[in-house]
Amino acid sequence: MKMHPDQVDISAGTVAALVASQFPEWRALPIVPVPSDGTVNALFRLGDDIVLRFPLRPAAGEERRQELADEQENARRVRRHVPLPVPEPLGLGRPGPGYPGFWSLSRWIPGRTVTPREMGDPDVFAADLAGFVTAVHAIDTEGRVWNGRSRGGPLHLADAEVRQALRASGRLTDTGRLARIWDECRDAPAGAGPGVWLHGDLMPGNLLVRDGRLAAVIDLGAMAVGDPAVDLMPAWNLLPASARETYRRALAVDDATWQRGRGWALVQAIMALPYYVDTNPAMAATARHTLDALLA
Incomplete structure (x- = not known):
């Protein structure tokens, strides 16, 4: 299919x-x-x-x-x-x-797509990923700002699509609680400044491991300048709760940015779940994992 x-x-x-x-x-x-x-x-x-x-x-x-x-x-x-x-x-x-x-x-970059079983020590993995993200965010944007299309703009611009996806997911997840979480995230204070370079799509499928350690980051198709909160998505789409805090500390993320990161994780997952539930079991499973982590 x-x-x-x-x-x-x-x-x-x-x-x-x-x-x-x-x-x-x-x-x-x-x-x-x-x-x-x-x-x-x-x-x-x-x-x-x-x-x-x-x-x-x-x-x-x-x-x-x-x-x-x-x-x-x-x-x-x-x-x-x-x-x-x-x-x-x-x-x-x-x-x-x-x-x-x-x-x-x-x-070609050798490695295997990360899974919880392939991850090795989750705290080490979280620290390694944070080191990569920190380096990306530090690259000079040379005056670039959000392009108006990619991830990384104001969260409220995704409101209509999120609500449509919530309506389509009523039998798939707890959309009532997710709607309340979305309201909180959408209304979190915006970040200061014009934005930073983002990877933009830190999904498990774009993270390669060897011997349990993060070995490479692939697929730069979503890279753009925008809100650094976008690159917090692995905290919910992959990392266990303990390593989630390791990731946050390593990136020195404030409360508002963390809340926007939750929002970006929700945007990606709730839009993916109903779209891929019948055609891509792995993507749907990642979406469910993300939403369950947000709801926990």
């Missing part, structure tokens, strides 16, 4: 033909689909060292090309400042036979 009405399927054969025509230096490398619970891209491994990312909802316009180019530029910007690997851009692919959109190539 497809997750999105306009989602396309892409085969390894199509990918091989696109690589052969656009990146002939790599045409002899094997191509293997990469299983993923992600909701944005289909992944293919090219040889041992390259990962190809094909948007599930392809687009051939300049806006999509620029989105992918911006993501790769952000990766170049971030990797100079952070203590963990992030994707290393290797190129952009163009629309071609069998796939009507732009796509991207990056260096």
